[in-house]
Amino acid sequence: MVVAGVVLAVVGLIVAIAQPSAPWGMNPLVLGLALLAVGLVLGALGLRKRARERAKGTGPVGNPVQRMRAFPRLLRARKHGYTGLSLTQPAQWLLAVVYLVSPIDLLPELLPLIGVTDDAGVLLWLLTNTSDASGRYLRWERGRSPETAGRGDARKDLAS
Numbered sequence: 001m002v003v004a005g006v007v008l009a010v011v012g013l014i015v016a017i018a019q020p021s022a023p024w025g026m027n028p029l030v031l032g033l034a035l036l037a038v039g040l041v042l043g044a045l046g047l048r049k050r051a052r053e054r055a056k057g058t059g060p061v062g063n064p065v066q067r068m069r070a071f072p073r074l075l076r077a078r079k080h081g082y083t084g085l086s087l088t089q090p091a092q093w094l095l096a097v098v099y100l101v102s103p104i105d106l107l108p109e110l111l112p113l114i115g116v117t118d119d120a121g122v123l124l125w126l127l128t129n130t131s132d133a134s135g136r137y138l139r140w141e142r143g144r145s146p147e148t149a150g151r152g153d154a155r156k157d158l159a160s
Helices: 002-018 028-056 064-080 088-101 117-143 154-159
Strands: none
Touching (some): 002 028
16 A cells, blocks of 8 residues: 555656646646545555554565565465465456456556556556565464474475
8 A cells, every 4th residue: 555655646746747638628736636645645544554563463574575485385375274365366366467468458548647547556456465465474484383384394385
């Protein structure tokens, strides 16, 4: 949510300053300021959520590189007792990738500035959702001791 808020705020600021021709006869200054406001609210809500998760110790852990490296293990982890990944999540990720590479869009690319927003939104959702899921998996993996795992180290289990 923080990343989406920052992206929306930056786009809103650019639109408000540059004032390109806005779709549907809208005033570009109003559109830009509205996007900026929504982006700031989303960013603030995301930061608040992260602070609560950190205080509880339930949020995702790891930096982006660690999360990317954990992603393949996450996809294999369901067989080894990890219940934090629903069956529908990988299907949603696959649908998002198919939507991104397909030539069919909800908003055609011919519309200036608006045409790419559906793709950008789906891409932003995909990146944040997969990052969050692999960060939560890393928390689970780090908290899993050999005694509770039953068969040894989590990384060794998932490598087999």
